[in-house]
Amino acid sequence: MRKNQFTKTNLAWLLVIIGSYLLINVLISAGVINKIYQTVMLTIGINIILAISLNLIIGITGQFSLGHAGFMSIGAYSAGVIVKMMDGAPSSVYIGMLVGILISIVVALIVATPTLRLKGDYLAIATLGFGEIIRIVIQNMKITNGAAGLVLPKLIDWPVVFVFLVISTIVIVSFTYSAYGRACISVREDEIASETMGINTTKYKIMAFVVGAIFASIAGTLYATSFYVIKPEIFSFNKSIDILVIVVFGGMGSFTGSFVSALLISVLNTSLQSFADIRTIIYGALLVLIMIFRPQGLLGKYEFKFSKLFDKFAKKEVRQ
Amino acid sequence: MIVLQTKNLTRNFGGLAAVSNVSLEIKKNELVGLIGPNGAGKTTLFNLLTGVYEPSEGTIELLVDGNLKSIGGLKPYTITNFGIGRTFQNIRLFKELTVLDNIKVGMNQNINYGVLTAIFRFPKYYSEEKRVHEEALKLLEVVNLVDKKDELAKNLPYGEQRKLEIARALATNPRVLFLDEPAAGMNPIETQELTDLIRKIKDDFNLTIILIEHDMSLVMNVCERIYVLDYGKLIASGDPDSIKNNKKVIEAYLGED
Ligand SMILES: Nc1ncnc2c1ncn2[C@@H]1O[C@H](COP(=O)(O)OP(=O)(O)O)[C@@H](O)[C@H]1O
Numbered sequence: 001m002r003k004n005q006f007t008k009t010n011l012a013w014l015l016v017i018i019g020s021y022l023l024i025n026v027l028i029s030a031g032v033i034n035k036i037y038q039t040v041m042l043t044i045g046i047n048i049i050l051a052i053s054l055n056l057i058i059g060i061t062g063q064f065s066l067g068h069a070g071f072m073s074i075g076a077y078s079a080g081v082i083v084k085m086m087d088g089a090p091s092s093v094y095i096g097m098l099v100g101i102l103i104s105i106v107v108a109l110i111v112a113t114p115t116l117r118l119k120g121d122y123l124a125i126a127t128l129g130f131g132e133i134i135r136i137v138i139q140n141m142k143i144t145n146g147a148a149g150l151v152l153p154k155l156i157d158w159p160v161v162f163v164f165l166v167i168s169t170i171v172i173v174s175f176t177y178s179a180y181g182r183a184c185i186s187v188r189e190d191e192i193a194s195e196t197m198g199i200n201t202t203k204y205k206i207m208a209f210v211v212g213a214i215f216a217s218i219a220g221t222l223y224a225t226s227f228y229v230i231k232p233e234i235f236s237f238n239k240s241i242d243i244l245v246i247v248v249f250g251g252m253g254s255f256t257g258s259f260v261s262a263l264l265i266s267v268l269n270t271s272l273q274s275f276a277d278i279r280t281i282i283y284g285a286l287l288v289l290i291m292i293f294r295p296q297g298l299l300g301k302y303e304f305k306f307s308k309l310f311d312k313f314a315k316k317e318v319r320q
Numbered sequence: 321m322i323v324l325q326t327k328n329l330t331r332n333f334g335g336l337a338a339v340s341n342v343s344l345e346i347k348k349n350e351l352v353g354l355i356g357p358n359g360a361g362k363t364t365l366f367n368l369l370t371g372v373y374e375p376s377e378g379t380i381e382l383l384v385d386g387n388l389k390s391i392g393g394l395k396p397y398t399i400t401n402f403g404i405g406r407t408f409q410n411i412r413l414f415k416e417l418t419v420l421d422n423i424k425v426g427m428n429q430n431i432n433y434g435v436l437t438a439i440f441r442f443p444k445y446y447s448e449e450k451r452v453h454e455e456a457l458k459l460l461e462v463v464n465l466v467d468k469k470d471e472l473a474k475n476l477p478y479g480e481q482r483k484l485e486i487a488r489a490l491a492t493n494p495r496v497l498f499l500d501e502p503a504a505g506m507n508p509i510e511t512q513e514l515t516d517l518i519r520k521i522k523d524d525f526n527l528t529i530i531l532i533e534h535d536m537s538l539v540m541n542v543c544e545r546i547y548v549l550d551y552g553k554l555i556a557s558g559d560p561d562s563i564k565n566n567k568k569v570i571e572a573y574l575g576e577d
Pocket residue numbers: 333336338356357358359360361362363364365
């Protein structure tokens with residue numbers, strides 16, 4: 001029966017993925033989703049990837065990182081530089097993405113290994129510094145064209161972002177719902193008890209951080225190859241905070257929450273784009289309101305699961 | 321056969337010697353009590369033996385694969401994987417995890433699939449998770465918590481949280497088990513059940529158990545041998561009867577109240 005349910009939920013998710021892909025396609029050809037909405041969709045997809053990957057580090061593993069935009073910029077600039085070098089060949093996106101991932105892994109290990117050995121929020125300080133350092137490095141390198149940034153051709157459209165959104169979600173959620181994820185959650189819950197369970201907490205903290213960095217980097221590549229321009233300032237500390245707000249608003253530890261919240265906030269952001277000054281104020285007000293009225297975020301730790309739904313139906317049938 | 325021994329074990333906190341020059345020997349399958357007034361250093365001794373604190377001085381040796389191995393100052397997870405399990409005086413469950421998942425975390429080191437298998441859900445993931453699920457349920461049966469398997473640990477009543485901690489410690493597959501005041505906060509009926517449980521797991525899991533407890537009747541009832549700590553020092557050891565009548569022990573406890 002258990003085995004049955006695993007395949008049933010997998011099948012349900014597969015249907016959701018294919019269904020939403022087809023639905024979006026239909027809506028686009030019917031003209032319901034116009035060019036502007038398509039751009040918003042790109043933003044939403046990229047923000048979801050950023051949010052769930054940060055949620056793995058903060059919400060699941062309990063390690064406070066303020067450097068997510070830094071890893072995003074590594075992915076963006078790796079792709080940017082390689083796209084330039086390859087004159088915008090379609091494959092340059094994926095080569096760039098791969099290079100970004102490799103650099104992000106190395107950098108994540110350098111940042112995380114010394115700090116995550118320690119108990120306490122040293123990671124926050126280290127990642128804060130790292131985010132600024134990477135921005136200054138990019139600002140001063142020739143190959144990245146300094147503060148002016150890079151102008152790039154648009155090489156991908158929403159289907160590519162959709163595919164990477166699906167891949168990111170599957171990888172991060174499957175990781176979380178495995179022995180690895182349970183170990184990460186135990187670190188969040190009680191580090192000493194976790195160690196006493198035989199768990200090398202440093203190893204799992206680093207693992208979650210590196211996985212998170214990989215997907216932030218992928219999101220960066222997607223951003224660079226779909227939005228024409230990348231500049232160091234796009235990936236500043238503010239961007240890390242934006243991602244953090246999405247995670248906190250949706251609920252730390254809830255991927256469903258990150259999805260909902262990334263969607264809402266991306267739409268909000270886009271509609272406020274012409275009022276850049278108010279945007280910060282509304283953001284700040286939003287954060288304060290969440291803290292006061294719903295400190296656990298929109299969805300708390302709730303997670304939508306087909307298995308729960310099926311269980312409910314099964315129980316109803318029995319009752320009838 | 322000695323499974324665990326310390327020699328001149330000492331731990332200082334600033335000027336305070338919380339554990340001072342403690343030498344003890346624990347034999348295989350013994351059920352040993354560790355008693356002493358509040359602040360005597362019992363929990364600190366457990367923390368030294370399980371790697372939570374590093375010793376200031378002295379040695380700790382554990383029987384591993386037939387040889388005594390020095391484990392003083394090793395990381396807690398290494399020591400756990402050498403076969404020491406424990407519970408905490410101030411319960412340290414994974415509160416936001418279900419009862420079942422708490423046990424599964426305890427079994428973590430004995431789950432055999434890689435990250436890629438987890439991410440891509442290869443068949444090994446399902447077969448291992450199935451095995452882990454079944455074994456975890458068996459452990460919950462031992463402590464009578466199967467009905468509560470899907471509850472969050474934080475929602476269990478106090479006594480059941482203590483029992484869950486014991487089951488979680490068993491999940492790490494220990495040979496030596498440390499219980500830090502397992503009866504604290506339990507009513508007499510629960511304490512009686514706990515006494516039976518301790519005896520049962522000792523036999524069924526072939527354990528050596530070291531028990532810190534304030535409930536004297538429980539200690540005198542189940543322990544074969546008792547060590548008494550006072551101000552960090554061992555002041556007596558022996559069978560329950562000799563401890564009951566030991567002058568130093570009586571004085572130490574009289575001094576407390
Ligand atoms: N981490 C620590 N830092 C400073 N002092 C400590 C620490 N842990 C324990 N102590 C002190 O060591 C002494 C023994 O404490 P403890 O081992 O908890 O006693 P018991 O478990 O026998 O009641 C107490 O005086 C306590 O305050």
